[in-house]
Amino acid sequence: SVYPPLATNGHSECLRLLIGNADLQSAVDVQDGNGQTPLMLSVLSGHTDCVYSLLNKGASVEAKDKWGRTALHRGAVTGHEECVEALLQHSASFLVRDCKGRTPVHLAAASGHIGVLGGLLHAAQSVETLPVITDNQGYTPLHWACYNGHDTCVEVLLEQEVFHKTEGNSFSPLHCAVINDNEGAAEMLIDTLGPAIVNATDTKNRTPLHAAAFTDHVECLQLLLGHNAQVNSPDASGKTSLMMAAENGQTNAVELLVSSAKAELTLQDAVKNTALHLACSKGHETSALLILEKITDRNLINSTNAALQTPLHVAARNGLTVVVQELLAKGASVLAVDENGKIRKANTIFFGTFLLNVSTNVSL
Template sequence: MLGVTHDDVTRTDSAGRTALHYAAAADSDGRTIQLLLQQGSEPTRLDDAGYSALHLAAASGHRAGLDLLLDTRGARAVVGAVGDRCLRPAPLHLAAFHGHLANLINLMAMMDNVSLRDDQGRTALHLAAGRGNLSCVLCLLEQKADIDTCDDRGRSPLHAAVAAGHKDCARALLRQLLARLQLPPLESSELRQLLAESKTVKMCPELDEVVNKKDGTGRTPLMLAVENGSAELVLLLLVHGARPGLADAEGRTALFRAAASGAEESVDALLSCTDCDPLARDVLGKTAVHLAAAAGHVLVLGSLLQAVGRGRVDDLLDEQGCTPLHWACYNGHEACAELLLQYSESRTLRGCPFSPLHAAVYQGSEPCLVLLVAHSRAVAVRLAQRAARSDALNVTDSQLQTYVCRPIHGTLLPVAVSRAAPAVFNSAGVRMYADGP
């Protein structure tokens, strides 16, 4: 490197990076890094973002270059070998995040604490689990990385793995957790069979603390598993002691999320647990039945109604005085409305004055309107037959109107209802669940 001075190799660009920074990111065999180090390049110098050449080598996966940089003076301070938290991601975090196992191993060899936390409170195990880097997860667990450490969002590595849908990482974390607690592993990998036979892991406070840990919004790993649509993760967590009855800050359990998304397998698995209450209410007074009906998930609704039982659906009023039938009709879900009527034992349509009939008419749902009228006529006929009336089959319009809805201002249809009335539905109804609870 004739003509190259110390000032040349230490000169920085507009981002505060030296030539060594760029070599660390691109040099796969380490030769360029070695030449720059021989000319006095400074491996511990930070760029404007706070990263050194060590950070970039760890993130890029270039093992030869990282090994050279780790042998330099001051490397231990840069990699975060001392302390339990750093101001930004350390090289260890970057290697785990990008799945560079060889670099991760070399970095751990220099560190006193492999559970070092970054600027967001995440450990390398959080990052590896959240990215699905199973080999890095297993390596960190072998080095006794903390499984129960939570980041600034209140999430553990198990939260991270489950939220991203990484089944193998979640399984590895749970297996290691059982081993550390000296609990016997599961007898079989057939999760559905284990749950059906109630052969779940023996619960203890330490296991419960991890499996049922709530994050900053009150969400457990089980809730996150339901949200990402993984029935396998739901089963995995249930057999490891996840409790379906826990609710988040809005009062919504895992069953709420499964009902809103139409996750049939997850709903069936949750309902098989004694801790699962299909009639649990959120802060808006809604149940999972309301959500399934509003979203039009008829199979899920069928499972919920079977668990609830006939007749109990009639009194499910939310804070707006609306039943699941209101929501099914308001969103035009005829099959759900029909199923709800089959499970109803009421002679009248319960709830607020803005009845299911009003909801169907207002939204222009003719199928739901026809269904309600046909059902009401059938109910009126049955009532007349019970009274042994001779004109039972000649039901009058007044009888029909009395059953279908409570008249508003003396009218059957909502012609006298303010057009702003259904805005109550829009402001706090099922629309908010369209993007997830």
């Protein structure tokens, strides 16, 4: 068919001539190998004249390609406002879902096209009761706008009462905002929906503070803590935000959490690792030292995990020279035995080097 290239390239006069002489209505909705119709391709390229010509000839606004996307889905992604307006005038559904369950509203919010989003939400006013719009993963358009940091879209969505509901994926819009360092979106969410959302948990019991700590976003951490985020709240595996930051070597988050946030250092996860164990286990020397700096209790220095390993075992095994020195200086026991009956799992020569330098006042 010659329709797709004409639609793609915007040759509206040629297209009008051809469709004007078409014998069959089906010719207007002819699909290419991906199931795309001339209308979809015209919208994709932003050729408004072609869009109107095809619509006036009766082109289907409901046709879907092999991904389940309509012409309106394409307009939402590309941001071609006039094309979207034309489709809506011809009763295109803004609630139609693609193969991933995403509506044009999802795609406009995710892409940051505020003009298109506004048009879609205006069309939504014709629906008496707008349902909660979730995709196959339970994410709403608000989740997507927050995740991608489109503050203006977040603002417009929050003007709609339906997006104030806490339905959908429990990895909330606030989780989505802070994990990508979108402080502006996070602040709007808290101001509009209330500070209680700060301690919302997902299916793995992770709070937004866990998400911000995981990605080392200090400004978001400060925002959450300023709204009474529970710093010692554990996730399903027993890990606090500090543990998550320590395990991932997020030094800025670790420093904030152990200093101004006064995170509890004695807490253990499901396998009895402390934040210090976790920092050492992944070789994150700076994070381990930041935690060590706040520890004065020798019992905590010598605390054991489920494998009966102390932080000294773990630090030595991972070759953390400075951490081993600091642990020994703070009273780490060099004769602690792990579950395998071993004093340590590190290389014997490496560990022995430190033992030779241990002063006589170190407790055995």
